[in-house]
Amino acid sequence: MAQAQTLSRNQQIVLDIIEKSKGPLKAYSILFNVQKKGINAPQQIYRALDKLIEMGKIHKIESKNAFVACRSSDCEISKATAFSICESCEMVDEISDAKLSKYLSSFNHRKGMKFKRFNLEFFGLCKKCK
Amino acid sequence: MAQAQTLSRNQQIVLDIIEKSKGPLKAYSILFNVQKKGINAPQQIYRALDKLIEMGKIHKIESKNAFVACRSSDCEISKATAFSICESCEMVDEISDAKLSKYLSSFNHRKGMKFKRFNLEFFGLCKKCK
DNA sequence: TAACATCTGTTATAATATAACATTTTAACC
């Protein structure tokens, strides 16, 4: 079981904002939102983001350079992540599908590489936008 | 069948460099490499990259902000891409696996989203680095 | 030769991310 992580002040502030957000947030938009709390520099945001990712509390959506809170427990501390992304409205949804995760986790490339981690991003139009 | 695409001068220059490279290339490293050919500005690189991606000649490795030539014909003009990425040496290899591609192309999310495209990135250590 | 789309060149700037260093807080140990 994942042990209860105790977050530092800045980590908690950043996580709170990401968790409250309906969609993915960019680092600088997080920064602008926390300046009232005394966080003034990108470094402070990026350091918190890095730790939160390590802990599996958030994920980075690589194709958008944006961050979402983890809503799943299948993703094993960010070792196996999958998202569906609407190309129209920016919506991102974490896919939590045990079969998919198992299928990909056991996938092995011919060329002798043993995978430790994967990230999968699906793109399309969400219900609302289609 | 993909029709023979005719490339513009800048597109051809950029594609040549990417195809000759053993690993993924970053936009600004491409830029520095083509300044002798009279290309001086990032815009010129990014415009060529955009078109080459549209044509399916190259892919962007999102987790690295870098570009590789397409070595596959399964990826259907960038609608279904998968890569294995070595976390140690930067090596990137395009995965061309019909079963994987079919499995993911037919994957449908519960929440009513119909996918048009996916990108999958596996991470690990390559043969040499492990 | 129009008309239109595409590509080019250029300058400027926006957006994303890290380096480096000094200091403070926290947690663990004696």
Place this chain on the structure above:
DNA sequence: GGTTAAAATGTTATATTATAACAGATGTTA
């Protein structure tokens, strides 16, 4: 408590990645 080491913080500066905006050239197509 006092000592230490690790983690987190604050700060300034800078590096890296990407786009905006505009003018001109080239190239189809009718």
